[in-house]
Amino acid sequence: MEVCPYLEETFKILGxxxxxxxxxxxxxxxxxxxxxxxxxxxxxxxxxxxxSLKLTELSDWGLLTKDIVSTDPVTIVYKLTDKGISLAQALEPIEEWAQAHIQLEEQ
Structure with a gap:
């Protein structure tokens, strides 16, 4: 049995x-x-x-955009694309699982 190639590619991003x-x-x-x-x-x-490197990577994968806003001074805004929002939504059940099963150390 093989691993799903789509899942494998997704974990190249998330991993x-x-x-x-x-x-x-x-x-x-x-x-x-x-x-x-x-x-x-x-x-x-x-x-x-x-x-900076991670934001460039995520932009290259089409998960976020880098928008330069013409203000004084110029500001840069990073925004999730629809593809990035969709991935974030797919991560929500994993976050719920983690909250139920992962014990965090007291800070």
Whole structure:
């Protein structure tokens, strides 16, 4: 029996550090979008370089867009695409499973 090739490709995206968390984070933001500084602030342990690389990866996969807003100063907004929103929705049952079965250490 073989593994589903579609699932295998999906885990190539989700299996990379931070990708699933960034998708989940943006799915919880108003209009599924956030600025780089907001993500860096809220995803506390990611380095700016790693965040930048991950956002580029996710954009290359068509899961988010990078929009440059002509303000003074110029701001950059990252927003989930319909494809990214769909993946975030597919992750919701996994999040529910995790809440029911994973014990987190007290912080």
């Amino acid at each position: 990379r550090s931070w990708n699933g968390l960034i998708i989940n984070y943006l799915s919880r933001c108003p209009e599924h979008q956030a600025h780089f500084t907001e993500m860096k602030r809220d995803l506390k342990t990611i380095t700016p370089r790693s965040l």
